[in-house]
Amino acid sequence: MNEIQFRPDGRLRHLLTLEGLSGDAIHALLERAQAMVPDARGGTGLRSRLAGRTACTLFFEASTRTRGSFQLAAQRLGMDVINVDVSTSSAKKGETDLDTLRTLEAMGVDAFVVRHGRSGAVDALAAGVEPGTVLVNGGDGTRAHPTQGLLDMLSLRQAKGPDFSRLTVLVVGDVRHSRVARSDIHALRALGAGAIRVCGPAALLPDADEALMRQVERFDRLDEAVEGVDAVFMLRLQRERMEDGLVPSAQAYFADYGLDARRLARARPDAVVLHPGPMNRGVEIAAEVADGPQSLVLRQVANGVAVRMAVLEALLA
Numbered sequence: 001m002n003e004i005q006f007r008p009d010g011r012l013r014h015l016l017t018l019e020g021l022s023g024d025a026i027h028a029l030l031e032r033a034q035a036m037v038p039d040a041r042g043g044t045g046l047r048s049r050l051a052g053r054t055a056c057t058l059f060f061e062a063s064t065r066t067r068g069s070f071q072l073a074a075q076r077l078g079m080d081v082i083n084v085d086v087s088t089s090s091a092k093k094g095e096t097d098l099d100t101l102r103t104l105e106a107m108g109v110d111a112f113v114v115r116h117g118r119s120g121a122v123d124a125l126a127a128g129v130e131p132g133t134v135l136v137n138g139g140d141g142t143r144a145h146p147t148q149g150l151l152d153m154l155s156l157r158q159a160k161g162p163d164f165s166r167l168t169v170l171v172v173g174d175v176r177h178s179r180v181a182r183s184d185i186h187a188l189r190a191l192g193a194g195a196i197r198v199c200g201p202a203a204l205l206p207d208a209d210e211a212l213m214r215q216v217e218r219f220d221r222l223d224e225a226v227e228g229v230d231a232v233f234m235l236r237l238q239r240e241r242m243e244d245g246l247v248p249s250a251q252a253y254f255a256d257y258g259l260d261a262r263r264l265a266r267a268r269p270d271a272v273v274l275h276p277g278p279m280n281r282g283v284e285i286a287a288e289v290a291d292g293p294q295s296l297v298l299r300q301v302a303n304g305v306a307v308r309m310a311v312l313e314a315l316l317a
Contacts, residue, residue, distance in 0.1 A: 004126050012137045014078070014126045015311055017144040018186040021229060025160065030154050031240060032302070033310035039076055040306035050316055051078035056104050059115040059138065060086045061118055062240070065277055065301060066138050066148070070113045073308035085219065097121065098128050106134055112136070119143035119179075132243050134315040136308075142177050149183030151307040155296045156231055158303075159169055159272045164191040170225050170267075171197070171216075173235030173284055174204040180276045183211060184233055189215055199225035200235075200257060203246040222257050229267045234275045237284045250283045262287040264294065272296050 035229065041161040044177060047188045055074040057067050067083065074147040085103065097104075101112060111134045114122045119141030119216035126135040139145040169188055172283045175181045175198050188196050198205060206213050226232060237253055247253045259273065273285075273295050281287050290297060 002123065003312050004123055012315060014137075015146050015315065016123050016126060016135070016137045018146045018183050019144070020191065021186075021190055023190045023192060026150070026153065026187055029150055029307070029310050029314060030157055032314065033150070033154050033306045034158075036076075036309045036313075037303070040073070040309055041302065043076075046309070047078040049313055050074070052080075053078075053110045053310065053316055054080045054108055055081045055083070055113065056109045056117075057081070057113045058086065058101060058104070059084070059127045060111075060121075061115045061117050061139070063115055063138065065304060066113075066115065066145075069301070069304035070147075070308050071073070073312060074111075074304050076305065076309055077312060079290045079312070080109075083213065088182045096190055097189075099126055103130065103298055105130060110310060114140075115136045116140045120240060127128055129147045129194060136311055138170075143182065145179040145183050146313055147304070147308055148180050149187045150311070151300055151303045152184050152233065152274055152276070153187045154303045154307055155273070155274060156239055158299070159296060160230060164188065164193045166194050167230045168195040168197065168201060168228065169193050169228045169231045169233065171233045171235065172222060172259065174197050174237055175200055176204050176206050177237065177238060178235050181233075181235055185212060185216060197225050197229065201247060201253075205294075219282045222259070222263060223266060226259075226263055226266045230271055231265060232259060232264070232271060232273050232280075233272065234285050236254070236276065246268070250280070254283055254286075258282070259289050261288050261292070264289055264292075270294075271291065274283060274300055277301070301307075 002017050007013045058228045071081050113136045115138035122137040122140045137144055137146055160189055171181050196216045198216045198220050275297050279285055
């Protein structure tokens, strides 16, 4: 359990990881997010919830979906928002990450959403802030992306109901380097998913002795892995992995691990498909699946605003 993210009374102070979070705690956040879905899509109904508070997106890596949806989430709750691109900040002059954050904190920022390329970097920042300041991990290294995990669970819950124990879920692709995969698997475990499968090239799966892999069933062939599943979580193939020689080519990867209509037909007829984006069409997922009736991809994007509203309110209210 990550001790930094809890208050002495057991409530969340920061959201750094889903690892160690109970199923009840995750369900409570999902219920809160579901109630906020209508307001997440527009309107002013919740603009007084966090009026007068300030949020900062402090991103050491590029982002479209996470940064944009956090900005909208904060605005829907009435917060002031500033966005800091570290590539153009004083960090380029030698300022440490913590000094950058503390400088903004001194200006009156209440909540920071931090994305960082180094695993554990957001925890280190959370350990150094003032008692009233909260941090949300917007993705750190290969370790965690908790709000992506939550929005994925909300999308799956909307499609399949709150009882995860009857679900067989498959995660496909570059699990080794994916913070999304880790957060999804931790959430699925906490919510009591009936079975969790992972599938991908051996070079892109974690070592068998990693704790994460002891919680799942491993498959080498996608045709076998997808058989009878209720949900398929596709992961982005990071093209730099091909440059490293971990994958021979985009075409070869799609032939072995791409999800097309033929493979999806092996899943349950009402199976759903999720992808955190950005998608590489024709590499990990065919357009016919990405845009098809079983795809929840755009629902995931929409749910991101509601989930991030729920997290900000839970931490600050």
